[in-house]
Amino acid sequence: MIYRKEDVNEMKEILVCGDPGEEFEKNFYAKLTWEGYGWNKDEELRIYEIDEDGFEKLFKESLVSIFNDVKCVYSEGCNLALPTxxxxxxxxxxxxxxxxxxxxxxxxxxxxxxxxxxxxxxxxxxxxxxxxxxxxxxxxxxxxxxxxxxxxQEFEIRIERIKIHDEIGIHDLTSKNYIIKCGKCHKERSLYDSDMINGTIVPSRCSCGGENEFRYWLDNIYSDEEYKELEIKASLLDIESKLLSNGYSKEKIEEIRKEYSSGEEYLNALEKIRRSMNDKL
Ligand SMILES: [Zn+2]
Structure with missing residues (x-):
């Protein structure tokens, strides 16, 4: 079959702000060719190639709302002088x-x-x-x-909030409470989507070739009292693991723990045992 020029269905590129849903491509004979972000991760942008029939069906004006916040935009440009x-x-x-x-x-x-x-x-x-x-x-x-x-426009999305699981608990961190720092050149940078692999932070790329380190601090996200308790918890875990590696059984440690009503008293008792162990060495 030979096409004359006017038979050829010319494709147009339209911008869709938001997610138009699965039916969009079918309803308007459109093909998704690019997707990315606008100002931030909450604002999705997509380019679709759309044929004349779909375009006619969709567009009556230069801006069309499909539903809620989803808008379609088409433009052939505007009058601007040569860029200088x-x-x-x-x-x-x-x-x-x-x-x-x-x-x-x-x-x-x-x-x-x-x-x-x-x-x-x-x-x-x-x-x-x-x-x-x-x-x-x-x-x-x-x-x-x-x-x-x-x-x-394809920029890295900065991660603003992150949940950290460590031995003393789960902490909800904002970007003010953590940093990625290069171990070699000490350059600090933010955390990006691309640093996350299957939910794990894997910050391994600095332009100098150094390994990046992830650091976070908890004193800003907890009250003084909560923070003190976490410190005790961390010290306890630290001492308990030292006792375990020095021949103390789990049962023996559990026995000592039962003797004390507060974490602080228990910690003092463990400290004493640890000091006596160090004296023997
Ligand atoms: Zn570096």
């Missing part, structure tokens, strides 16, 4: 405009990611206004929309 600047966006150079609001000597040219750059320079945050600028940027940087988003 270069900014560092997501660590990579981007040909762009960055003297629109700040003036030549006041402009900043380092941005976390693409949306960050656009919000700062164009004073827009809604995707219906942001998307035409992204379309223009893809033209001037000679990149497909997907490549542009891959390079400038």
């Amino acid at each position: 600047n270069v900014s560092l966006v997501n660590g990579r150079k981007l040909t762009c405009w960055n003297d629109l609001f700040f003036g030549q000597d006041a402009y900043r040219n380092k941005y976390m990611h693409l949306l960050h750059y656009i919000a700062d320079n164009f004073k827009v945050k809604e995707m219906v206004s942001v998307w035409p600028i992204i379309v223009e940027l893809s033209k001037y940087n000679d990149m497909s929309l997907i490549d542009l988003l891959k390079v400038y």
Whole structure:
């Protein structure tokens, strides 16, 4: 079969903010080609390739709400002059405009990611206004929309909260209570999604080649009283394991524990035993 040009169903790229659900592809003859994040992990962005029939069915205006917070955006671009600047966006150079609001000597040219750059320079945050600028940027940087988003919008998601299980309990930590530190160059950095492998923190990559260490502290997340109790618990575990490795049986340690009503008294008693053991050595 020979197609004439007008027979060919031309594909369009649309942006969907939010999760349009499983039926979306079927209902609108759409194909998912990119998915990523907007401002943060709560904001999902997707690019779909959609054919003319699906496009006609879906779009009456440049912005369509499918349901709740899920919106579809389409744009062919907007009128912007030739870009004259270069900014560092997501660590990579981007040909762009960055003297629109700040003036030549006041402009900043380092941005976390693409949306960050656009919000700062164009004073827009809604995707219906942001998307035409992204379309223009893809033209001037000679990149497909997907490549542009891959390079400038796929950033690492920082982990803000984490649950730590250790021998004294389970602790709910915020990013202020832990750090990843390189054992060689001592550079500190945040924890990212990519550091987690099957629920375990595996921070093994520093650009200097050094092994990263994960450290956390508990004094900020517990009251003074709770913290003191945890300290006692940690000391007890420490001494008990030393006694066990010095020939004390579990039953013997349990017997000693029963003699004391408070953890602090028990700890003092164990300390005494440990000191006497050290004296003998
Ligand atoms: Zn390092």
